[in-house]
Amino acid sequence: MHVKPQSVPRLTRPTGPRPGIGIVHFGLGAFFRAHVGIYVDEAMTASGGDWGVVGVSLVRPDQRDRLAPQDFAYTAVELGPEGETTRIVDVVQDVIVARENPARLLDLLADPGLRIVTLTVTEKGYCHEPATGALNRTHPDIVHDLAHPDAPRSAPGYLVRGLARRRAAGLPPFTVLTCDNLPQNGRMVRGVVLELAHLIDPALADWIEGEGRFPATMVDRIVPATSAGDIERLATRTGVYDAAPVLHEPFRQWGVEDDFVGHARPDFAAAGVEMVADVTPFEDMKLRCLNGTHSALAYLGYLSGHETIAEAVADPVLARFIRHLWTAEIVPSLQAPPNVDLAAYTEALFARYTNPAIRHRTWQIAMDGSQKLPQRILATLAENLVAGRDARGLTLVVAAWIRYIGGVDETGAAIDVRDPMAERLRALSEANPDAQAKVTAFLGLREVFPKALADTPTFAADLARALATLEEHGAQVAVAKVAP
Numbered sequence: 001m002h003v004k005p006q007s008v009p010r011l012t013r014p015t016g017p018r019p020g021i022g023i024v025h026f027g028l029g030a031f032f033r034a035h036v037g038i039y040v041d042e043a044m045t046a047s048g049g050d051w052g053v054v055g056v057s058l059v060r061p062d063q064r065d066r067l068a069p070q071d072f073a074y075t076a077v078e079l080g081p082e083g084e085t086t087r088i089v090d091v092v093q094d095v096i097v098a099r100e101n102p103a104r105l106l107d108l109l110a111d112p113g114l115r116i117v118t119l120t121v122t123e124k125g126y127c128h129e130p131a132t133g134a135l136n137r138t139h140p141d142i143v144h145d146l147a148h149p150d151a152p153r154s155a156p157g158y159l160v161r162g163l164a165r166r167r168a169a170g171l172p173p174f175t176v177l178t179c180d181n182l183p184q185n186g187r188m189v190r191g192v193v194l195e196l197a198h199l200i201d202p203a204l205a206d207w208i209e210g211e212g213r214f215p216a217t218m219v220d221r222i223v224p225a226t227s228a229g230d231i232e233r234l235a236t237r238t239g240v241y242d243a244a245p246v247l248h249e250p251f252r253q254w255g256v257e258d259d260f261v262g263h264a265r266p267d268f269a270a271a272g273v274e275m276v277a278d279v280t281p282f283e284d285m286k287l288r289c290l291n292g293t294h295s296a297l298a299y300l301g302y303l304s305g306h307e308t309i310a311e312a313v314a315d316p317v318l319a320r321f322i323r324h325l326w327t328a329e330i331v332p333s334l335q336a337p338p339n340v341d342l343a344a345y346t347e348a349l350f351a352r353y354t355n356p357a358i359r360h361r362t363w364q365i366a367m368d369g370s371q372k373l374p375q376r377i378l379a380t381l382a383e384n385l386v387a388g389r390d391a392r393g394l395t396l397v398v399a400a401w402i403r404y405i406g407g408v409d410e411t412g413a414a415i416d417v418r419d420p421m422a423e424r425l426r427a428l429s430e431a432n433p434d435a436q437a438k439v440t441a442f443l444g445l446r447e448v449f450p451k452a453l454a455d456t457p458t459f460a461a462d463l464a465r466a467l468a469t470l471e472e473h474g475a476q477v478a479v480a481k482v483a484p
């Protein structure tokens with residue numbers, strides 16, 4: 001029997017005292033709530049501490065409006081191949097919508113009890129140039145924040161203003177803990193914050209440079225967006241209406257550089273977080289092996305007519321292709337992290353992708369390709385070209401992205417392309433109907449393609465050939481050519 005979610009009682013939080021607020025989190029998407037939120041909850045269960053979380057949405061009130069009537073508690077549903085288990089997570093205590101109440105957020109950032117700011121604002125939320133990692137000074141929100149540093153709009157703008165308030169109050173800075181899928185993410189966010197701070201007040205930038213801490217992290221758990229159907233099914237099964245549940249796979253991993261201001265942090269290790277001195281080898285492995293093949297399956301899977309990752313890897317042509325990517329093109333580019341067998345790691349990834357209970361849409365992963373491709377595909381590709389290794393598969397993935405951006409699928413239906421650069425990309429694509437001209441135009445996008453890669457001999461020609469094959473024969477044929 002299906003119930004209307006609203007006809008059963010609303011989820012309530014477990015009773016009991018709540019810890020003090022120690023963490024402000026920017027970006028309250030499903031990923032945070034199914035990963036970082038659960039680790040923080042478990043760390044407090046193990047070892048205590050005042051690490052309650054206040055979530056921040058920069059603009060949109062929807063998550064706050066869903067969570068507030070249930071006191072910000074939510075259900076985490078673990079979807080294993082053999083069935084599901086649920087738990088109630090009670091770690092978020094409030095949500096601030098920054099656009100509605102900027103003063104409250106800035107006051108909280110300047111509160112002595114607040115010690116860590118975590119972020120999952122997605123790749124585009126850092127207002128950086130994807131190809132270089134530097135601050136994008138022409139980004140409209142950065143232009144705004146430079147003109148109005150006391151009333152910021154962007155995540156970096158809030159970090160800088162919050163740090164300025166703490167400095168003025170004689171407080172130590174908060175640790176900035178980024179949890180987005182970007183290489184050297186700690187160094188990237190540090191660079192963006194320092195550059196913005198320097199443009200506003202060089203003395204502030206000096207203080208942040210000396211006192212601030214920006215540990216890098218590698219996060220991993222597959223958490224598709226929650227659908228209305230998921231909400232209804234959960235209400236039917238449990239008899240309780242949760243407007244904001246998260247559905248996730250059993251696997252999780254979090255590697256964190258143990259470098260916090262005053263060593264102040266939850267007892268992450270007690271929750272299974274790997275506290276390491278250098279997260280780089282873990283990050284490279286995960287970004288290239290997981291996110292790289294995710295994007296490959298997103299574009300080539302979508303073009304092949306597959307709705308989800310599980311469907312895409314059930315297609316033997318695509319399954320062979322991603323195994324080829326791993327063995328011939330991605331793994332040879334990596335240094336294995338200590339005690340990790342990369343062949344076993346990629347086999348485990350394949351098994352994770354086949355989990356039929358996880359409906360992770362290719363369309364969802366295809367979003368924001370201009371922000372994702374540089375670290376997921378292009379870095380590996382460029383290294384392979386320099387080293388003389390196979391790069392045909394990765395080249396085809398870039399071609400598939402260009403094909404996807406064109407906005408029409410192989411049946412002639414429109415594609416709903418979501419990307420902060422979508423308009424520009426579409427215009428480039430339409431102005432250059434010929435594959436060779438299109439490739440030349442795209443390779444000129446310095447925000448996406450580093451000059452060295454764009455200038456590598458034969459790359460433009462190989463890319464144009466791959467695009468022409470996709471256009472003439474379709475994704476299945478193009479993929480089978482690379483991995484027969």
Ligand code: CS2
Nearest residue numbers: 219220221222223291294365
């Ligand atoms: C995905 C990631 O949406 C995407 O782009 O590749 O969200 C991926 O599911 C996570 O990084 C897994 O840890």
